[in-house]
Amino acid sequence: MAYVRNTLAHQDEKRCRTHRPEFLVLLGSSFVEPARLAVSTLGRLDAAVAGIGEQFDHAHIVRIAIAATYADRLAGCRAALEKVVEHGRAGGTITSAIEAFVLLGYDCAMTGEWDRVQPMTDEGLTLTRRYGYLLLGGLLQFQRAYVAAARGDEEIVNALTDEMTRWAAPNRVGLVLHYAAHAKTLTALGRGDFEAAYRHAAAVCTPTPFRATHPTPCG
Known part of the structure; x- marks a missing residue:
């Protein structure tokens, strides 16, 4: 059987x-x-x-x-x-x-x-x-945070990412935590704080060497 x-x-x-x-x-x-x-x-x-x-x-x-x-x-x-x-x-x-x-x-x-x-x-x-729909709401908040980071508005970025992580962290919603770290990384890069940018990025992904690839243009 x-x-x-x-x-x-x-x-x-x-x-x-x-x-x-x-x-x-x-x-x-x-x-x-x-x-x-x-x-x-x-x-x-x-x-x-x-x-x-x-x-x-x-x-x-x-x-x-x-x-x-x-x-x-x-x-x-x-x-x-x-x-x-x-x-x-x-x-x-x-x-x-x-x-x-x-x-x-x-x-x-x-x-x-x-x-x-x-x-x-x-x-x-x-x-x-x-x-x-909290998860989808987190994605929309990231878009706001992304634009705020690109414009150098750190206060808005911090408010949005704090709101994102406040519910995502205890519920272990990794996707939203990654997006929050992404926005914080962009903000740190914008003010030239590369150590903080690295710290935010490393908080959600392990720094490892890239595998060898042979990129092909998408057209």
């Missing part, structure tokens, strides 16, 4: 690998390990982004946008994400709407559209507090 169970489990695992949904393939390459794996699926990601406006499944739109984030394809998802936000405003799916706010806010922060980040995160944070 054990042999039969092991054989069936192996077949199920093989079937899962063979028939993985496309969005899982894209997330596993361009989001989870973009430096090593994204180049192998960029064509498929570009096709998914090109067709994202035809999607009616808001959860699927968000998944494709997440996959596009670290491959620098998020701009192509903006119109679809804004549609998800509008649907949420009209009483539609709240979770997808909040996730869309997170992705749009991240894109604005990374592309220098900093004046758009504040109103976008305001609306997103209102929803996270109303419905208890």
Whole structure:
């Protein structure tokens, strides 16, 4: 019987690998390990982004946008994400709407559209507090902290990161703690305090040598 169970489990695992949904393939390459794996699926990601406006499944739109984030394809998802936000405003799916706010806010922060980040995160944070989405709220707070750090507004960075760590630390929410340390690291770099920057970064990741890689441009 054990042999039969092991054989069936192996077949199920093989079937899962063979028939993985496309969005899982894209997330596993361009989001989870973009430096090593994204180049192998960029064509498929570009096709998914090109067709994202035809999607009616808001959860699927968000998944494709997440996959596009670290491959620098998020701009192509903006119109679809804004549609998800509008649907949420009209009483539609709240979770997808909040996730869309997170992705749009991240894109604005990374592309220098900093004046758009504040109103976008305001609306997103209102929803996270109303419905208890603390993790997504932490991501929105990071976007504010990132912009404040880039502008040299250390007081705002400290207030935001203190709020993030106040609930994330006792609950061991590592992702939010990493983002808080990221913002503090940027702030320290901005004022030329490299030792403090190193200390903040080392608090959430172990300093180790990079493995040898052969980077390939994403195009």
